[in-house]
Amino acid sequence: MGINGRWNRRSFLGGLGTVAAAVVAACRSFGWSPPPKLTGFGASGNVYEELGVTSVINCEGTMTVLGGSLPHPEIQAVVEQAARHYVSIPELEMAAGKRIAQMLKLPQGYSAIVTSGAAAAIQSGLAGILTGDNETFIRQLPDLSGMKSEVIIQKSHRNPFDHQLRTTGVKLVEIETREQLRRAVNDRTAMMHFSNFANPDGQIKVDEWVKLAKQYNLPCMNDAAADTPPVSHLWDYVNMGYDLVTFSGGKAIRGPQCAGLLLGREDLVRYALFNNSPYEDTIGRSQKVGKEEIVAMIKALEIHLAEDQDALAREWQQRLKTIASQVTKIPGVSASFFMPPVANHVPHMNITWEENRIRLTPPEMSRLLREGKPSIVIGHGKEGSEGRPGLVMNSFQLQPGEENIVAQQMAQLFLTHSV
Numbered sequence: 001m002g003i004n005g006r007w008n009r010r011s012f013l014g015g016l017g018t019v020a021a022a023v024v025a026a027c028r029s030f031g032w033s034p035p036p037k038l039t040g041f042g043a044s045g046n047v048y049e050e051l052g053v054t055s056v057i058n059c060e061g062t063m064t065v066l067g068g069s070l071p072h073p074e075i076q077a078v079v080e081q082a083a084r085h086y087v088s089i090p091e092l093e094m095a096a097g098k099r100i101a102q103m104l105k106l107p108q109g110y111s112a113i114v115t116s117g118a119a120a121a122i123q124s125g126l127a128g129i130l131t132g133d134n135e136t137f138i139r140q141l142p143d144l145s146g147m148k149s150e151v152i153i154q155k156s157h158r159n160p161f162d163h164q165l166r167t168t169g170v171k172l173v174e175i176e177t178r179e180q181l182r183r184a185v186n187d188r189t190a191m192m193h194f195s196n197f198a199n200p201d202g203q204i205k206v207d208e209w210v211k212l213a214k215q216y217n218l219p220c221m222n223d224a225a226a227d228t229p230p231v232s233h234l235w236d237y238v239n240m241g242y243d244l245v246t247f248s249g250g251k252a253i254r255g256p257q258c259a260g261l262l263l264g265r266e267d268l269v270r271y272a273l274f275n276n277s278p279y280e281d282t283i284g285r286s287q288k289v290g291k292e293e294i295v296a297m298i299k300a301l302e303i304h305l306a307e308d309q310d311a312l313a314r315e316w317q318q319r320l321k322t323i324a325s326q327v328t329k330i331p332g333v334s335a336s337f338f339m340p341p342v343a344n345h346v347p348h349m350n351i352t353w354e355e356n357r358i359r360l361t362p363p364e365m366s367r368l369l370r371e372g373k374p375s376i377v378i379g380h381g382k383e384g385s386e387g388r389p390g391l392v393m394n395s396f397q398l399q400p401g402e403e404n405i406v407a408q409q410m411a412q413l414f415l416t417h418s419v
């Protein structure tokens with residue numbers, strides 16, 4: 001990130017007199033360096049084109065497979081500062097955690113660490129609960145001898161990210177009812193886990209789940225990876241009593257793609273760090289977080305907290321309306337709007353059409369948009385569309401003006417396939 005292309009000191013000195021070099025050296029000691037001039041890879045200004053990889057217009061939202069989100073431009077500036085010095089990573093993590101807790105006004109006794117993503121936060125959070133600060137246990141994971149070994153989760157909350165719970169060696173115990181939960185708690189139980197996006201699906205809701213955990217004297221984690229906006233979610237779950245809460249840094253927060261947050265009780269956050277990089281012989285050594293990501297995450301949060309979320313939501317809705325107004329001019333095409341209650345809580349649009357008037361199935365339409373120039377990624381059918389028919393899109397990851405391109409390409413395809 002910005003290191004490889006930086007000023008090459010030797011060649012620069014070779015081309016200038018010693019006076020100029022001394023001036024530059026003096027400036028540098030104040031933290032200034034000449035802007036990097038790229039030769040070779042990246043010189044064209046588009047690294048993706050140079051590699052022959054097609055960049056896409058993203059109507060699906062913060063999908064890790066598409067690169068998550070585009071970080072706020074200011075973030076590069078702090079990354080660049082971070083890349084100039086060596087620091088103790090554990091010291092930096094603790095200081096960043098303190099700053100983040102202040103920014104989010106978390107209660108006394110709560111802190112945070114920056115992880116390599118929400119998935120890493122889930123894994124190291126649970127690892128910390130299992131091991132505490134016991135070095136033997138930390139080295140031993142995922143062999144759970146001597147430790148607790150079960151995590152309770154509602155059946156409807158199972159999802160691909162619980163792999164990060166299972167990597168610690170624990171067994172997931174699925175329950176549905178309060179009675180089943182009561183019976184599942186035993187002295188092997190390490191934690192109760194909640195998947196925030198599944199709140200509407202489970203019998204036990206987010207506030208009751210943590211109350212029950214307190215009643216059973218069990219630590220409780222909430223995976224809220226994709227659940228800002230609203231920004232208040234960044235503190236709501238801690239205030240509700242959750243011991244650990246995870247967020248993705250590279251989704252709507254628009255921090256570095258390889259970053260996430262583990263917020264929670266100071267002791268548990270510290271134990272989580274012991275199970276994470278830079279500490280070696282740990283289960284989390286593969287989840288390295290750099291000094292650059294740590295400081296960038298603070299900057300991203302600062303920007304995210306200051307954003308006018310209502311104005312942004314209006315802008316996102318307006319983009320959808322721009323597209324709707326174009327495509328619904330074509331006979332047989334309709335558009336409707338909705339907002340998922342939790343997880344990607346941003347304006348969405350559902351586009352449907354009468355297939356006897358337009359000879360295209362939703363998957364075909366989605367494929368043609370993907371193959372178009374520029375390439376547009378939009379969810380369809382059941383997959384990625386909240387179970388709705390037709391196409392489903394959001395607009396919060398569109399770049400200014402891209403809504404017009406989307407409207408044009410879609411309208412063109414509908415017209416070409418109209419009968």
Ligand SMILES: *Cc1c(COP(=O)(O)O)cnc(C)c1O
Pocket residue numbers: 064116117118119120161197223224225226247248249250259260
């Ligand atoms: C995206 C996501 C994660 C993983 O987040 P990363 O920051 O990509 O590691 C975990 N849980 C849920 C529900 C998610 O949506």
